[in-house]
Amino acid sequence: MCAHILNLIGDTWRTLPQFRILKDFLDKVKEIFVSSPARRGRYITHLKMHGILSPCKIPLYNKTHWNSWFRMVSYTKDHIIYWPSFFKAELDNDKKHNTLAIINSCLQNEQELGLIIIYLNFISFYASEFIQCLDFFQKIKKPVIPFAELRLQQLTAYIETYRNSNDFGPSLENLIIQHRFNTHEIYSVFRMAFEVAYDKFTAHIPNHPARSLFFSCQAFDPKFIHFEDALRKNIQQYNAVKEFENPSDELLREWGIYCGLNNELIGEVELDKYWLNKATQLPILSNLALDYIWLPISSCTVERSFSMYNSLLDSDRQNLSLDSLKRLSMLYFNGV
Structure with missing residues (x-):
């Protein structure tokens, strides 16, 4: 978009x-x-x-x-x-x-x-x-x-x-x-x-359907949540994340803990490492975050994947099995 x-x-x-x-x-x-x-x-x-x-x-x-x-x-x-x-x-x-x-x-x-x-x-x-x-x-x-x-x-x-x-x-x-x-x-x-x-x-841009999701995914940035604005700690604001629309009691408990972790944020925060480190303390919220923070925000990856398939499926490689194609795609796409 x-x-x-x-x-x-x-x-x-x-x-x-x-x-x-x-x-x-x-x-x-x-x-x-x-x-x-x-x-x-x-x-x-x-x-x-x-x-x-x-x-x-x-x-x-x-x-x-x-x-x-x-x-x-x-x-x-x-x-x-x-x-x-x-x-x-x-x-x-x-x-x-x-x-x-x-x-x-x-x-x-x-x-x-x-x-x-x-x-x-x-x-x-x-x-x-x-x-x-x-x-x-x-x-x-x-x-x-x-x-x-x-x-x-x-x-x-x-x-x-x-x-x-x-x-x-x-x-x-x-x-x-x-x-x-x-x-x-x-x-x-x-x-x-x-x-x-x-x-x-x-x-x-202003009325695009993805805009509400962009806003809601800010909830997984601890620096955004812990900014000096109490309204940001209201989980109902982020209901474009479907799990936040009707949160379970356990998710609400973890959310309360998350919103109280102000003192541990020093310097830059790498979101993937941050949420991996919270897997024990906040297992539900951590799993959600690690799904949502990796959502693609443009079609570039899809377009690159189509270009990559053209390289994989050339005239000398028409008999690749589906499993082999998947594995090669993963290797090529991730630059392994």
Whole structure:
């Protein structure tokens, strides 16, 4: 659910008409590097000649993975200072190359280059929150569902803050002034990007059926329960966990013990280890927690499993038994 919405937001930012000049520019850059491995080598040499001791190649984006486009944006922000001289030299060696001519023209045009630099810096900084959230919702080897609700609340506040903002930080403001653009006009583009994100987010997230489960699974985070708010200790708040809807007397007894364990929480809490250690003291609650904290919060694992089956069931392995397929799937999926 959440990973899908974040993908929609990211893809919309990538294709927003106001960012078209940047998108077209990066499309051209990708084109000339994909078509020429030799050019990629010359580019690395160019960076070394300009004092970069361990240069990295450009992370060319994949259209089906929007976050790879943002990685390319971030890389470009840090390296575009070296590009005018590189692409000019490339064009001098191949004057009939139309794509190189377009890139070089853009880099030599003070106004176009300035706008690209402004957008690079805006997207690199303000899209990082979406990318971090996407990484969070795609985790498969850590129990994260008790933290999903807080993450969504933080993301909601982040989007709402900037959709009506007149302040995007002194660095961007100075950059806009330096390149002689109108701050109010550029800020309207920034707000438009956040307005698009807000529309996508609010259309799907607030009333999604899984939202109540995200809220209820916070009950298995001891730091959430032991926060200085007595209302959080009311088990009836978490009735999306079906066992809490009509709890047994023994479960209520364990819940009371759990809510009184304030003094033992020091530093970070690893939820799986915490609940494994509570198996003797709180057996019912521990079993419940160890089921719920490992619930997947996106379809990423399912999608990965289908891709993995394509590798397992190739033309040379059509006679695998069901048991062998299960065992191989477990090994491949868990990286054993």
